[in-house]
Amino acid sequence: MESTTATVKPQFSAAAKAEIARLFEHYPAERRKSALLPILHIAQAEFGGWVSPEVQDLVAETIGILPIEVYEVSSFYTMFNLKPVGKHVLEICRTGPCMLRGSDELTAQLERITGAKVGETSPDGLFTLKEVECLAACGTAPIVQVREKYYEQLDTPEAVDAMLNELRNLVHRPLLPWEETGLQHSQQ
Secondary structure, X not given: OOOXXXXXXXXXXXXXXXXXXXXXXXXXXXXXXXXXXXXXXXHHHHOOOOOOHHHXXXXXXXXXXXXXXXXXXXXXXXXXXXXXXXXXXXXXXXXXXXXXXXXXXXXXXXXXXXXXXXXXEOOOOOEEEEEEOOOOOHHXXXXXXXXOEEEOOOOOHHHHHHHHHHHXXXXXXXXXXXXXXXXXXXXX
């Protein structure tokens, strides 16, 4: 018996389409590919924090480039997630200065508390742990980045607990930049 369930092709929301159109205004028509990185960020935000192959195909179609051109970029940069992630992606700095200030202990503590290993998502779906290269906050290490927010000086159990509790208590997802009311875009 054949399956009657069809895969729904992903589509950008009206707000995301408007933001993409605004981005395209910054580039000549023959250079639309220059908007690839910001459009991948929009796609990741729109589609649950990761860019599936279908979403990458949508990005390619939107820009008018080959899908492989999107795959090359999304697989190169660690800021793009190629598999489903938790509600909060905890990006733990793993470079030398953070290691000297306790990032290995921080990672072990986060694994113990969340129940996820680096590269995995916690059983409750809230947290994905990800090691990243320098977050440029050596003076306040060890550090974790969650979206655009830095959680610094995570060198005590209390600081780690405060960060995780703050994230657990977020009721709504953060607004995307193009959804914020009153956001003014530069037309330069």
